Structure formats: structure tokens, C-alpha cells
Amino acid sequence: xxxxxxxxxxxxxxxxxxxxxxxxxxxxxxxxxxxxxxxxxxxxxxxxxxxxxxxxxxxxxxxxxxxxxxxxxxxxxxxxxxxxxxxxxxxxxxxxxxxxxxxxxxxxxxxxxxxxxxxxxxxxxxxxxxxxxxxxxxxxxxxxxxxxxxxxxxxxxxxxxxxxxxxxxxxxxxxxxxxxxxxxxxxxxxxxxxxxxxxxxxxxxxxxxxxxxxxxxxxxxxxxxxxxxxxxxxxxxxxxxxxxxxxxxxxxxxxxxxxxxxxxxxxxxxxxxxxxxxxxxxxxxxxxxxxxxxxxxxxxxxxxxxxxxxxxxxxxxxxxxxxxxx
Numbered sequence: 001x002x003x004x005x006x007x008x009x010x011x012x013x014x015x016x017x018x019x020x021x022x023x024x025x026x027x028x029x030x031x032x033x034x035x036x037x038x039x040x041x042x043x044x045x046x047x048x049x050x051x052x053x054x055x056x057x058x059x060x061x062x063x064x065x066x067x068x069x070x071x072x073x074x075x076x077x078x079x080x081x082x083x084x085x086x087x088x089x090x091x092x093x094x095x096x097x098x099x100x101x102x103x104x105x106x107x108x109x110x111x112x113x114x115x116x117x118x119x120x121x122x123x124x125x126x127x128x129x130x131x132x133x134x135x136x137x138x139x140x141x142x143x144x145x146x147x148x149x150x151x152x153x154x155x156x157x158x159x160x161x162x163x164x165x166x167x168x169x170x171x172x173x174x175x176x177x178x179x180x181x182x183x184x185x186x187x188x189x190x191x192x193x194x195x196x197x198x199x200x201x202x203x204x205x206x207x208x209x210x211x212x213x214x215x216x217x218x219x220x221x222x223x224x225x226x227x228x229x230x231x232x233x234x235x236x237x238x239x240x241x242x243x244x245x246x247x248x249x250x251x252x253x254x255x256x257x258x259x260x261x262x263x264x265x266x267x268x269x270x271x272x273x274x275x276x277x278x279x280x281x282x283x284x285x286x287x288x289x290x291x292x293x294x295x296x297x298x299x300x301x302x303x304x305x306x307x308x309x310x311x312x313x314x315x316x317x318x319x320x321x322x323x324x325x326x
Contacts, residue, residue: 005019226246
């Protein structure tokens with residue numbers, strides 16, 4: 001079968017090759033083989049291949065944490081009727097290959113009315129957004145700030161907050177050509193390339209401070225947003241796009257605000273995947289209603305992936321959809 005393999009840690013575009021490899025062995029007890037249909041590229045793939053999680057990453061590795069496929073074969077202990085079922089194969093990397101062997105408990109059934117190109121993106125950004133809003137946006141929360149507001153997950157957070165009658169304030173880099181999907185869902189957008197952005201954000205938030213901040217940037221921007229978080233408020237830190245940690249003073253608790261580190265992996269990995277279908281129920285419901293959708297910017301076959309990463313298509317908006325059987 002064809003697989004994308006990173007032989008050693010490094011920049012994904014530098015270390016990834018697509019080549020023929022042996023197909024998976026027959027599934028063992030409680031296992032299945034999934035014929036992968038579609039996958040995509042996420043920052044989590046870049047970070048993993050970089051070697052940042054050295055203690056839990058062995059090379060060579062087939063990346064790919066997100067995707068959709070069809071169960072092609074089952075091992076002992078798995079219902080024969082599972083064959084042909086479309087699923088999200090979770091719990092590990094390995095989706096950038098044509099067939100993936102994994103435990104059946106890590107396979108989340110996909111509703112039949114969701115196309116592959118929608119189901120493929122149901123995991124990382126939508127599930128993270130749903131879980132964070134449910135966990136941290138209790139009744140009474142009004143002042144919400146979202147960093148990296150033009151990102152896919154920023155769009156998802158705005159959609160979910162709108163359902164609760166909350167219009168967040170978005171912090172953006174001000175990059176030309178990057179914009180939020182629906183301006184009407186945001187109370188204000190504050191670009192950090194404006195030297196006075198901190199004062200503008202403070203004025204928009206007002207003296208009461210931020211109730212909840214969702215930050216995937218970290219570094220100085222995250223630290224500055226944290227200083228505006230109200231006493232008793234919560235600063236939810238779930239990513240590090242800047243590559244720089246939050247300032248140490250964010251963790252002292254001096255202003256009464258608390259930092260919550262949200263890691264999707266911590267929730268997904270508990271109890272061997274037995275709880276996953278319940279976690280995805282609100283995500284699938286939203287996707288059916290046309291929300292939490294991810295725009296596809298370009299479609300490529302697996303054989304084209306390495307070349308695309310080295311020379312990404314210029315000007316396409318949206319995510320890459322890898323069609324694995326093409």
C-alpha cells in the first residue's frame with residue numbers, strides 16, 4: 001500500500017516521503033483494518049513530526065491524526081457487521097496511509113448523511129471547540145476573547161458562542177488576505193500588528209475584564225490577553241502557534257485569574273476510547289445543521305502530499321483534503 005512516512009524528526013516538508021510499504025497484518029483480537037478514504041494536515045502533525053513529543057513518538061512514523069475510512073476487515077471479538085462501516089479512526093497517528101490497523105474501540109461510527117469531506121474534519125477543531133465551550137462558558141459568561149480568530153477553530157468557537165448569545169472579541173495578526181468567516185458573529189476584531197492593540201482590546205473589554213479567553217497563540221500575545229482576564233475568570237490555553245510559551249507570571253495566580261491547559265488528547269485517550277461516540281454526538285449534530293464545517297481549499301492524492309508540503313499551492317483558502325484511494 002501507499003503511505004506517507006517521516007523517517008526522522010524534523011520539519012514535515014523536509015522529512016516526509018510517500019512510498020510503497022507492506023500492508024497491515026491481519027487484525028488481531030479486538031482490532032480492525034480501516035481502508036482510509038480521506039485525511040488532512042493539522043498543526044498537530046507538524047508538531048509531532050518535529051520531535052516535540054520525543055518521549056511518546058517513535059520514528060519512522062506515519063503521521064495523520066484526522067481522517068475518515070471504512071472498516072475493511074475485523075479480528076476476533078469484533079462484530080462481523082462492522083465491515084463496511086464508515087468510521088473516524090482515532091487514538092493514534094497513521095491516517096496518511098491507505099490502510100490502518102487499530103483497536104475497534106477507537107473507531108467512531110460516522111452518520112450516513114455526512115459526506116466524507118465533512119466527516120474528515122470532524123475531530124480536532126470541532127471537537128476541541130465543542131468541549132471547551134461546554135466546559136468553560138457557563139451561564140453568565142459574556143466577555144469572551146478568542147486569539148487567532150481567523151483560524152478554523154476560531155470560526156468554530158464564534159459559531160458555538162453565537163448559539164449562547166455571546167459575541168466574542170477576536171484577536172488577529174492582521175495578515176493581508178486573512179479574515180474571519182462571518183464578521184457579524186464578532187463584537188470586535190483587534191489586530192496585533194497595530195501598535196496600540198493592547199489599549200484597544202482593553203477599551204473593548206471594559207473595566208470588568210475578560211470572563212473567558214481561548215488562546216492558541218501563547219507567547220507575548222497570550223500573556224497580554226491574560227493580563228486582561230478578570231479575577232475569577234479563566235484563560236484557556238490550548239495551543240502554541242507562536243512557538244513561545246506563556247510568560248511565567250501567568251501561572252502565579254496573582255490577579256485571581258486561572259490558566260486552564262486544555263489538551264484534546266487527555267480527554268480522547270482516557271478509558272481506551274469507550275466514551276468517544278458520546279463525545280462526538282454534539283459535533284455530528286452541528287455538522288448536520290451546517291455548522292462547524294471546514295472549507296476545503298485543495299484536493300490532492302496521497303502521492304502528491306510530499307510535493308504539496310514542499311511547495312504548497314499559493315492562494316488557496318481552506319484546508320487540504322487528502323484523497324487516500326486516488
